[in-house]
Amino acid sequence: MLKKRPLVLVGAVAAALSLAACGGSDSSAGGAPSGPPQAGGTLRYGLSLAPTCSDPAQSATNQTIYVDRQVVDSLVDQDPATGEIKPWLADSWLVSADAKSFSFHVKDGITFSDGTPLTADSVRKNFDSIVALGGAKAPLGASYLAGYAGSTVVDPHTVRVNFDTPNAQFLQATSTPQLGIQSDATVAKSADDRCLGANIGSGPFTYAEWKQNASATLAKRTGYNWGSAVFANKGDAYLDKIVFTVVPEAGVRTGSLSSGQLDAVSDALPQDVSQIEGSGGRVQFTVNPGVSFGLQANVTRGALRDPAVRAALLTAINRKELVDTVLGPQFKPATSVLASATPGYVDLSSRVKYDQDAAKRVLDQAGWVPGADGIRVKDGQRLTAGVLFAPVFAGNQAILELTQQQLRAIGFDLRLEPASVAESTVRQNNKDFDFDYYNSTRADGDILRTTFAFDQRNLNARPDADKLDTLLTQQLSTTDPAARTRAIGDAQSAVLDDGLWIPTIELSQAIGIGKGVADVKFEASARLQFHDTWLKR
Structure with a gap:
């Protein structure tokens, strides 16, 4: 078993982010529901822009990542409050002194939503596929894997990722959605086919429906017990479904939230805050790094x-x-x-x-x-x-x-x-x-x-x-x-x-949230994570 150790590579990340994140998330007036979380219900979310691709490796806009992130897990997570790298799919890791080699031990018992196991070889195939997509299709993921020399499967749960040159940023990069892990069947598809809503991940939600440039519906996956150490909820997601619809006009998004037709919306503008608060809701802010x-x-x-x-x-x-x-x-x-x-x-x-x-x-x-x-x-x-x-x-x-x-x-x-x-x-x-x-x-x-x-x-x-x-x-x-x-x-x-x-x-994220919605959270990169979110019913 690999030993997890403090990593000097993320020291600068942790120090800087812990200072910046102290005031990084805030809400306008209006409180979230109190009491123990309740399971069940459908969250209706209004996006300001259509999601462009269901593949997180090829996703760049916040509105797209809000959807894709719920379907895929990452090897590690980054604590938004401290910047510290935390376990997720991997429970331990080692980094070579020259920052050319990164070894991850993947937890036992993790499966993709199609029932296939997530193994060290799955990680290898994912990284190989992102390199094959290239910078035109996957500019962020490809840049994180610059100098990639290949991955070696040490045993079914241990993978060593190798680079030709030092790559000190890579550990943090494995916390990003762009390097999220998808099934062998998904990463074997063409770049275009990976954008059509059939992506299979190990995350707490699965794609139930994808309508290009219109909407996406996610359904809860049962038996999910390998969530990030950052998550408060250690089991299945509380929500049964998340329905994302595209509502480009800010005023329409605000009106739909205030009237109860939507439960949360993107890009709440300053002039919308009083209307949202007047209906018992709130606006939650965080600054993008x-x-x-x-x-x-x-x-x-x-x-x-x-x-x-x-x-x-x-x-x-x-x-x-x-x-x-x-x-x-x-x-x-x-x-x-x-x-x-x-x-x-x-x-x-x-x-x-x-x-x-x-x-x-x-x-x-x-x-x-x-x-x-x-x-x-x-x-x-x-x-x-x-x-x-x-x-x-x-x-x-x-x-x-x-x-x-x-x-x-x-x-x-x-x-x-x-x-x-x-x-x-x-x-x-x-x-x-x-x-x-x-x-x-x-x-x-x-x-x-x-x-x-x-x-x-x-x-x-x-x-x-x-x-x-x-x-x-x-x-x-x-x-x-x-x-x-x-x-x-x-x-x-x-x-x-x-x-x-x-x-x-x-850029700051300004999310309008209805009065019955609790624990909508931002991850370290200021994108939304709905695993802990619940509805008061």
Whole structure:
């Protein structure tokens, strides 16, 4: 039997997240039901955006992961209060001193919902399949397995995952839904077939129905007794079913919650809080860790090829106005590339402080002069760029419209280019954009590597690896928490040095919850976990 030991690899994660998470989850007025949990009932949940794929390995949007996460378990879990890595499917693990080898002992008696056993070989097949999906289909999962050299099945319950190069982030990565474990039958399917709602996991719920771009229904699985050590409930889920429906309009979601047609909803807006509270409900908040919302520049396109333009934009945006005007007090202006709840976050607010006069001076010095219509020009080229964005968060359109106004004041013409999630993904993969506006959630500073590294998606289209890539490799290579934190901090500065990311706001999850619903919980990555949730009936 492997011995579980304290891991230096997660020391930085635990220290940073424990500080950030103390105030990470909060509720507006209105209390949850009290008393012992009651089993039974159907939770009716209103999503703000259609789930795109039933396969967690290929899922990126919060609304999709809210559904997929309930069906799959992970090897380990991450305590949202402390950042500590806890047992889940694996009851013990070992990490080599060079962070190239990770061994997991899988609990005995775990089965997938089709009755087949979950073994060490199941883990191997899952990781092999994610590598085969590749970065285009599974960008997060593939990045977590960068340098994957294969997995060795030591015995039916022990698997050793090997990497060609150090991969210090991997233990935390095995807590994410993207590396959740699915049945052999599921991972043998094609990428497209894995998105159709027939996925088989070992989680507390199973797919009962999947209607693409419309709804999903999950049913409780009986006999579930291998839940995460983070779960309060050690047996079957309390809910019999969860019905997810897509309700894009915020006002309709709020009205349906207040009238009792829905039990919980995504993306409650500030103006909705009083109505939700007035019906006896509450709004539950938590700050997302990971890369803050921001504009990622394609440095090969138009005016964005000029580093001075990208530098000017850092101080041209009034982030506090974005929050105060569009979002409300539960949200924060971005003060770095990483959100403040992320392990390794460094406060770089002085680098992104609102100062339009400074932005204008940078543009003046670079030779961009105001044109007849106020938009600057240089060598016959207008200072303009489009921004690609998808409706993955209800506030995106309004935030970018206000950003558009702010940038026009310095002579920059920002063109808004809304797109569906599917279209946005295609254009991202083809690097067919000037700016790409999004965020990326993960409770580990390695999310910087996924977002910016030359050998990952490289949406900035940087032509060569440079200092930033050296720093991102360093944080993968060290098992010293302090050294890893320093490298992650230096990497955030390097991103701003080159204007590769123009931060705007930190994302918070704001979930409207009806008066009869208890224990809706956020996991460490700010996604919902319904295993402990129950209804007062």
